[in-house]
Amino acid sequence: MLNSLIDRFGLQVQSVSDVENSHSSTVYKCTLKNGENVFLKIPYTKLKWQRELEAYEVLKGRVAIPEMLDYWSGDDACPGAFLLSELKGKPLTTDVLPTVAFQVGVLQATMHTVRPPEGKLLTGIQNEFSNWSHFIEKQFYGFAEDVITVVDEHLYRKAIEKFEEMKQQLPPHDGPSFVHMDFRPANIIIDGDRVSGMIDFESVRFGSTEIDFTKLNRDFLSFNPAFYEAFQEGYKSIRPLIDLETVLPFYSFIDAFNSIGWSKRRGIEKNAVFLEENLAKLKTFVM
Incomplete structure (x- = not known):
């Protein structure tokens, strides 16, 4: 292929290497004979391919993303593929200055200003905003079918009770906005002290912005109070920010719960460390 x-x-092509940390597609970095780097991306399913294609069309010229140089719509053996330009730099880490966190806030807020396009039919990117509560419940109880096979009955029952209790305390939903659904450091590219942009759009939706802060907080903002403060300042320089203190506990809880189900689906042995981390978090939340 x-x-x-x-x-x-x-x-x-001069050389090809696998790109790690891609969970919903196969990605190759190709160094061309002229020295330029491009990426070949093969999503796992046709729906993910369609979402990615539409995301590049919707975000082009509005948010910092790679350029889609070419694409192929696939056949019976392959759902499709993309040829993408390189965003200069490397994935975001915690070894940066707060000024980078400010730029991450600007990037995310800019993405959240993107609304469903009028007069354009999208078949891959669903608009879930009008039924957002049901969307969250469907995801949670979908993963619950896997979680119940991994955790003990008491912990599982307490988690279900916690979910039903916490969802009643959420503020009004914020949207409809373009939400990444996997806005985490691995998908945010920085070049030195400058944010180059974001990548990976297999899971995107139009929905409530509240879901997009969870993984960023888990893997970046929570490591340094200065990051958290600078991020908020950057975000609010573009659009109003929801009350994260109210929203984050709920979404952090369901992130831990759903991550246990994800680990079960993708293989307990190869995701053992991630599974144990989220089991510990779930116990902290509910016990």
């Missing part, structure tokens, strides 16, 4: 795509896109 890789060689077929290289030929299909007419690439003069």
Whole structure:
């Protein structure tokens, strides 16, 4: 498949390497003979391919993302593929200055200003905003079918009770906005002290912004109070920010719960560390 795509896109390749930490697609970094780097991306399903295609169309010129150089709509053996330009830099880490967190806030807020396009039919990116509570419940109880096979009955029952209790305390939903659904450091590219943009759009929706802060807080903002403060300042320089103190506990709880179900689906052995981390978090939340 890789060689077929290289030929299909007419690439003069010098070297190819796998891109790690991609959970919903296969990604290759191709260094061309002219020294330029491009990326070949093959989503796991046709729906993910369609979402990605529409995301590039919706976000182009509005948010900092790679350029979609070419795409292929696939066949019976492959759901499709993309040829993407390189965003200069590396994934975000906690070894940065608060000024970078400010830029991350600007980036996310800019994305959240994107509304469902009028007069354009989208078949991949669903608009879940009008039924957001049901969408969250569907995700939670979908993963619950896997969680119940991993945790003890008492913990599972307490988690269900916690979910039903906490969801009643949420403020009004904020949207409809373009939400990434996987806005985490691995998908935010920085070049030195400058944010280059964001990547990976297989899971995007139009929905409530509240869901997009969870993974960023888990993997970045929570490590330094200065990050948290600078991020909020950056975000509010573009659009109003919801009450994170009210929203984050609920979404952090369901992130831990859903991550246990995700680990079960993707394989307990190879995701053992991630599973144990989220089991510990879930126990803290409910016990």
